[in-house]
Amino acid sequence: MADIIIKNGNVLTMDPELGDLKNGVVVIDDGSIVEVAESTEATADTVIDARGGVVMPGFVNTHTHAGMTLFRGYADDLPLASWLQDHIWPAEAELTASDVVAGTNLACLEMIKSGTVAFADMYFFMEEVGKVVESSGLRAALSYGMIELGDAEKGKNELKKGKGFVNEWNGKADGRISAMYGPHAPNTCSKDFLIKVKEQAVADNAKIHIHVLETEAELNQMKEQYGMCSVNMLDSIDFFGPDVLAAHCVWLSDGDMDILANNNVNISHNPVSNMKLASGVAPVTKLLDRDANVCLGTDGCASNNNLDMFDEMKTATLLQKVDTMDPTALPARKVLEMATINGAKALDIKGGMLRKGYNADVIIVDMNRSHLTPLFDVPSQLVYSAGGSDVRTSIVNGKVLMDDHKVLCMDEQKIIDDAKEAASDLVSRVDAKN
Numbered sequence: 001m002a003d004i005i006i007k008n009g010n011v012l013t014m015d016p017e018l019g020d021l022k023n024g025v026v027v028i029d030d031g032s033i034v035e036v037a038e039s040t041e042a043t044a045d046t047v048i049d050a051r052g053g054v055v056m057p058g059f060v061n062t063h064t065h066a067g068m069t070l071f072r073g074y075a076d077d078l079p080l081a082s083w084l085q086d087h088i089w090p091a092e093a094e095l096t097a098s099d100v101v102a103g104t105n106l107a108c109l110e111m112i113k114s115g116t117v118a119f120a121d122m123y124f125f126m127e128e129v130g131k132v133v134e135s136s137g138l139r140a141a142l143s144y145g146m147i148e149l150g151d152a153e154k155g156k157n158e159l160k161k162g163k164g165f166v167n168e169w170n171g172k173a174d175g176r177i178s179a180m181y182g183p184h185a186p187n188t189c190s191k192d193f194l195i196k197v198k199e200q201a202v203a204d205n206a207k208i209h210i211h212v213l214e215t216e217a218e219l220n221q222m223k224e225q226y227g228m229c230s231v232n233m234l235d236s237i238d239f240f241g242p243d244v245l246a247a248h249c250v251w252l253s254d255g256d257m258d259i260l261a262n263n264n265v266n267i268s269h270n271p272v273s274n275m276k277l278a279s280g281v282a283p284v285t286k287l288l289d290r291d292a293n294v295c296l297g298t299d300g301c302a303s304n305n306n307l308d309m310f311d312e313m314k315t316a317t318l319l320q321k322v323d324t325m326d327p328t329a330l331p332a333r334k335v336l337e338m339a340t341i342n343g344a345k346a347l348d349i350k351g352g353m354l355r356k357g358y359n360a361d362v363i364i365v366d367m368n369r370s371h372l373t374p375l376f377d378v379p380s381q382l383v384y385s386a387g388g389s390d391v392r393t394s395i396v397n398g399k400v401l402m403d404d405h406k407v408l409c410m411d412e413q414k415i416i417d418d419a420k421e422a423a424s425d426l427v428s429r430v431d432a433k434n
């Protein structure tokens, strides 16, 4: 007897071998998918009727700062440097562990409700983040954000904290949590520090999450400091490989794109954040032409201002179309691949598609809605018309986290109340300081 059968669904497997099933079943046992087919002989403890819905792999959000949900709408309509240095960093200086717990709970709740099953996070108080993720039921690749600012003493401490987190959390929560090293960016961490981080990451068999060439200001700063851009500098210290998740990658030359593609670097494209902070347009179609693994992230909630991967998908494709002046650029199915298969690959997760032996990280999107009618093409509908609140059911690691819009693993109202209180206390403390 299996654990769960999802039946009567329009199954978007995202598996190029199997293709999609207009009416199919997905059978789940012991955290994994055991069958994807037109019909099944299997029986299960739980049978979910997905009639009127699309059954698909949940989304992988490859760049977040989950705790920053507390800063949703806090400092908007500002350029990145001032946003970060004059507003966000002073506020983050007042953050406590319990603030990060409140913010991360809120983020996990929002992600579960909008169909995200896994995310890559870089933030602070990561032990607390780990505990929240563990109890939320989600999957995550977590990293402590190390900001060294060229201070060798600070660098030692930061690396120690990063290492402590990696050693304790890599593989935790039945393997749902992996831990990465998180050097913040090449213009906030020195070359020497980045060399040490890479060495440590290789020694610990851990991956690396870093911001790369998000803004033109970073490009100019790097050229001044090193006589080369961030990608060339990182390449010169053999930093790149399939173990690296590089967020943003907006200001790339053709040569930079070749370097990232040839080194199998995973690139998290975060279009909403890039547009909101007017950072620029990442050359996604050119990267995909080079077979680079481009995945999709929301970035933190202060620069987005939500964690909805549907919004991110639509923005990603629209932005490429207008940037290239080509309406065929980044079609719906391609952007869905970025949000599922490519993200899973970046985080080394056996997910992103519905296939036998893969993680049972499955969502059901309700299509029986006015704004999703009529239904000609499932990927088009998901990317251009659907939104996070259309997600009806979410399953991670074979466990139902949300059933028919009801979140089972978290106390929704308490999380909202706690976040409101934490945010208002935090802002009062920041105001009192400044």
Ligand SMILES: C[C@H]1O[C@@H](n2cnc3c(N)ncnc32)[C@H](O)[C@@H]1O
Pocket (backbone or CB within 6 Å): 065, 084, 088, 089, 092, 122, 123, 124, 145, 184, 211, 214, 273, 299, 300, 303
């Ligand atoms: C982990 C660190 O990254 C910061 N952070 C959040 N968003 C961005 C962004 N778009 N670019 C650079 N840094 C960012 C957080 O505010 C935190 O200080």
Ligand SMILES: [Zn+2]
Pocket (backbone or CB within 6 Å): 063, 064, 065, 211, 247, 299, 300
């Ligand atoms: Zn970021």
